[in-house]
Amino acid sequence: MVNMDTSTENWDPALTRLLASLKEVQPSGEDVAFLSELLQSKQLHALVQVHNKIVAKGKDDKFYPLLSNAMQVTLEVLELLADVASVSKEYEELLKLLQKPHFQAILCTHDAVAQKDYYPHLPDVPSEADNEEETVKIVQLVKSDEPLGATIKTDEDTGKIVIARVMHGGAADRSGLIHAGDEVIEVNGISVENKTPADVLTILQNSEGTITFKLVPSYCKGGSRESKVRVRALFDYDSSEDPYIPCKEAGLNFKKGDVLHIVSQDDAYWWQARREGDRVMRAGLIPSRALQEGRIIHERQTDPQTMDGKPALCSPSAANSDCAPKTPCSPAPTATALLPCKSTPKVKKVIYDITENDDFDREMIPTYEEVARLYPRPGLVRPIVLVGAPGVGRNELRRRLIATDPEKYVTPVPFTSRPQKPSEQNGRDYVFVTREKMEQDIADGKFIEHGEYKGNLYGTSADSVEAIINAGGVCVLSPHWQALKMVRTARMRPYIVFIRPPPLDRLIETRVAANARSTFDKECSRAFTEEEFNDIIRSSNRINFLYGYMFDEEIVNEELASALTQLLKAAWRVQSEPLWVPASWVQ
Template identity: 40%
Template sequence: MLSRTEHRGVCRLISSVMSGTESHTDREEDYRFLHSMLMEKKLHLLFKIHERLRRFEKRGPVPVQDHAAGLASDLAEELICQCGRDRVKELAALLSKPNFKSLLSVHDAVAQRDFEPSLPPLSDDSLEDDQDSVKIVSLVKTKDPLGATIRRDRATGAIVVARIMRGGAADKSGLIHEGDELKEVNGVSLEHMKPKEILPLLTGSQGEVTFKIVPASTTEEMSSNKKLFMRALFDYDPNDDPAVPCKDAAVAFKRGDVLRVVSMEDDTWWQACRLGDGSTRAGLIPSQQLHERSRVALQRPKRILGPSLSFPAGLRRSFRLGRKSGRDGEAARSKRWSAGLHPRSSIRPPTYKEVIPYHRDPKDRHRLVVLVGPGGVGVDELKRRLLISDPDLFGVTVPYTTRERSRLETEGVDYHFVSVHMFEEDILNHRFVEYGRYKGHYYGTSLDSVHRVMAEGKVCLLDVHPNKIKHVYTSEFKPYVVFVRPPSIEELRITRRRAKFLSDEEDENSARIFTEEDFEDMINSAETIESQCGHLFDKEIVNGDVAVAFRELKVDLENLKEAKVQWIPAKWICSLPTNAQRSVGHSGGWI
């Protein structure tokens, strides 16, 4: 504290400093600034505040009472008996107010210094060797699992946390990590217990679950901020998978579902959430490596179609949907130039495809719709029905050819008739989606014809051979690929037995009935197409009843047109990310 003498000394010191600044004319501006600062009223007020604080500190105030709340309660009881006067009633009401009682309670807590934190003494059994890093974690238990799997370490016999599911209670707490050793659950020692014996301790807990944990020596943080979306290209039900570590911790999904992958650190089991089910808690899904490695052996061999540029009957009937397609057998035959899918050295089952959300602007062109399927499955009929149902929305390309125009044909309507030189020049410039020769003449679907339909603001319906999808599978066209699959062979026998299709004979009115061999070829071709091109498909439709298949396809394309968010391959926009470092873990229980 500054005494009066000290305070006057400070003032004299300031005065001497101020007078000393007046003699320094060489730096007059700086000293004038210092002089003005020392003359500030605020500076002198600070000295006065400092003096008052020092006086208060020297007095060392102590509370007059440390049980004011009790005294007020006693006084209120006495006043109740003397309620005659208004002032007494007012005082009694004041003492009974909750705010006043809380104020006195806080006063007593401060007076009694009851606000100091205190920790309960540790029990002797918690002071074991190597237990200086033990921590106690309490999690609030809800109807949902805590979101972790446990396993027994084969080397040490300890119960450790195998996985933390993203979005679960354990993950949100940030207090439990993979590799942590569990010592106790709700005070019960886990020593010599198996994972399946621990689960009843958790399921029977109410309110809170308390863990005694030895933290892992090192903890690898997994990135949960990056948004990585995968479209599933196969159906998965954990109840049918004997290899899943824990069925309750796994996520079931269907082909076409979009999954948000939050962890790829495990080589065999990723963690993901299925979009659309309303849950933010992640679960286990088989990794791409696991699916390709363990399921490929289960896929039965497929019959491979013939070599390219052969023309097996019934593979693909029509080159395009022209106004005279029923009359012109040549147009129907010319479509069959590229026949086969080329066998690969090894066929891998489809797994996942990375996708990203695409928000289509109303001013943007519609996505190209590509229809693929084996010969005889009815791709042309579905395309024809779509075109008739809404010609203002759907459109088809006009093919190019080098043959002479007939008297009944119209340029740009039936075909674009071009010279051999121009056609071959476009081939060299990669301007054709697909092309071939028939009876010495070229026929082909040009990229220019696709652009023309899309420029009209229509949905371009393109029927191409599966191995030609790659020519339009770009960010420019953003194709929506629909695979038309045949039904079972039993249903084919019922629905196709009396169906007819144009033959390769010159007589355009000749037709033949589907044979048993045709059915087998159709199914085998569909399996081959799916095994080699399934990763490109956005939609799959089974064409048993053509009317039902058409309605399903039309509704799907209309929903696509109106959808605010669509999912497209990530490679159309950005490069694929590098997978994070992975570590293997095997769980023994789901908590």
Template identity: 40%
Template sequence: SLPGCSSEAKELHNLLRQPHIQVSDALLSAHDSVAQKDYEPVLPPMPEELPDDEEATRIVCLVKNKQPLGATIKRNEATGEIFVARVIHGGLADRSGLLHAGDRIIEVNGFPVNGLEPEQVIQVVAKSQGTIMFKVVPITERPVHNQTMLYVRAMADYSPQQDPSIPCADAGMGFKKGDVLEIVDQTDALWWQARKLPSISACAGLIPSTNLLKRKQREFWWSQPYQPHGCIQTQEDLIAIDDKCVEAAGFRRSMRLCRRRSHSISQPSCHSRCATTCHGTLASPYEEVVRYQRLPQDTYRLIALLGPSGVGVNELRRRLIDINPGIFQGPIPYTTRAPKSYEESGREYHFTSREMFDNMVYNNKFLEYGEYKGNMYGTSIETVKEILTRKICVVDIEPNAIQAVRTHELKAYIIYVKPPSMDRLRQTRQDAQITTNYYINRPFKDEDFQDMEDAARKMESHYWHLFDNVIVNDSLQEACLQLLTAVRRAQDEPQWVPASWIRPTNQP
């Protein structure tokens, strides 16, 4: 006998003492004996009669740990029942996988919520520390969530705190023009869930969908007093910082002057050239973007500089080309004026007839063009494209030419040159000269600085979302170094670009 052993062990011992029984058979026999034992808990039998209106409920237990729940609720006005309106992507409820939009909440921490206002339920949840327990009736058919990731650039500002129609302002996410957003959920037709990049938070926020934000913009636009069209500019007296007559080929003073005499410029239709800046804000508050990395065999990206008159855009451009003319080049403009004795066609300008120039205008061959002292000047798109096949083309443009360079062919990298503070303008421009419509090479005045600051404010208000880089021209040498770094990044590092550049459509 084996005292202290179980009956199964004794049986195994006896089997092993029999010589005609193999060890493997003994082990299998003992295993079968043990397997026949029932060690599972015995559940009570189901009641024979269940009420027809009995609903399956679920107990959901979450640990808050000082983080938001990440869900919004709503109340059925007819029945008074409280439902989960939406689960915020990346929040606590979403990560748990236990709460879903449409689940009906019965209790919160044992407290019945039926008939309460959503604000009262929120207070119960807010007071709960550590573990919070929900008793819910789960939704029978969960909606199919659209989890396709979409990246967009905001073309408008939005503040949830100033939006009375948002379901939950605390769950909203504000953004500014130019911000890149990752759209993580488009299930709701009115309210999307998104993160602002670069994001360190896993929890998304609510933003208006394209259609909803478009409607809000339309309502806001109609409520505003009339303002002149964004493409119509007033004549400016201040033109540019004088570059002591050292001008790179293609950037003659006459070209710079004519561009700014916009009252005398005949340009292509505003809709075709300013679709985003003029009409696009109402038409598309979000611009789909993708991450783009230029490959070594690809053509270079166009570098487009712009800024308020007098800030030194042309001087920065000239210095960049002088740093390495084997890499950087500017386009040679077309003009209808007669060549001077020392000028050669194709070197200073492409000299052409007025008829030929008008034909090029009609066929949209220019990035921008204008008239000065009865002569026409323009920058040809084909000239720019030809340069980009072998060098980095650098141009300075006016804001109304932005849309002409933001194409899948040119892939313009737009650098905004911003003036420093008024005090720094006075210090850094003491010995500088400007060129005006009426005076040549006169010193700066305080009103010139004020005009520059006002023009910069208007330019940033209308076009900030289209700038890929911003350089403050405080010190010309430092600004030039920043420009060189930005140009290299534009060619060598991944950038957010309009999706239409990578997936061009047949639309004009």
């Protein structure tokens, strides 16, 4: 007999029934005693109450979450406060409060609840092998301006209309009643036998009010837990220009550099994702890594000279798992439906250089990069790396940034094998070493970049960069672009800023107005030539094509004062805000 005191009178009915059922069980045995004690514990009672309130909140419009990205909104507020924190103590206090880990943990918990990342995920109930009756479920959804959030297809083996996918966060997903693999028998009382997905779409478009589905549930395909993976997109995508997407209205458009929350990778060709920070909870379709890599490979084979990095929308393989095209560039023979679906020139060598290997870099196929937030740590500031074409002004920006606070912003002293001049000081102008010593250190991988000029070796030591970081300074580098392969590591965690020139006419106009001196000629001071201006544009485009996936930020150096202001803001963010970095850097 299980004794229940008066304190359990308001317990959850499910707990009460479980306790009552123990009366029919022989009380002897440790397992029964343990279960009885567990079901009467205050901790379990409190957890059940919290769960019930969360579930009830989702059914009550008064408590429906206004957004599911409170953490992202807070980061936007932090960025705004950074510009005004010095105005008053209240702003400064609010800035510190919002950066406290306990407050951010609350926001993360809020977002997890808003995204319904708390439901238990139990194994599917197996169907009875000897049960000859087919289980049917009736699902009713209210039609509104919001798409129902599911796609359908014709099953290749049976010819039946089935649910191809359910979009995370959509109406169908929130109902918890429609799953991928469910067979559609009727829609609003109309049989879909021998009908195509387009026919079903017409039925849905002509329906008003409540839509009733008669479905045969698929027991072999249950729902999947929402993924926590975040990726940075390394290309632009417009679903309206993609002829192979199962439904254009289900597509998610994004720009290069956007951070995407991948909520499902169940489909080999089409992932479900949201833009990080979006207030829309319904996910959209994006090409998977495998699909996009195939497209880029096909594009490069078709046009190896392409330099703009624009993604190909013509695939050499099956473009979607719902219905695969038979030829690389032919339209898909059958469309799935969303429920409902609305209608080089040679670049002049610079002093600091490493062996060029564009063939290796060309093999990089940038699609998505898994990322995670890296939180700033006091005394360990990420290096700021300025990269750009020769003549674009990155070295001048580096000098001006350092001049704003020479004790804070520091550039490493370069190494050289050339003889020391009388006016030079070892360790201040250069670190002078023998050629043999420098060649050995280069072979040992101790230099992030190195090169030879007039028979002498020059280079930047990785140890000198780390020494600046360990001393609490902000290391500022402006290496040759191919040094990025050595710099962008989990050991250094750099923040890479691409310095881009303005359009050619503005480049010429601004440099002439500023009486800028050419950096292509080391022997004499003169103005840039027209060919050199063109070289800057062409080289910049090539750098962006080969290494753009590494860049954290882009600054157009149209006017030095404006570019410096943007650079200072970027330097502040690196020191004070959590930023997205390759996931391997924080593991």
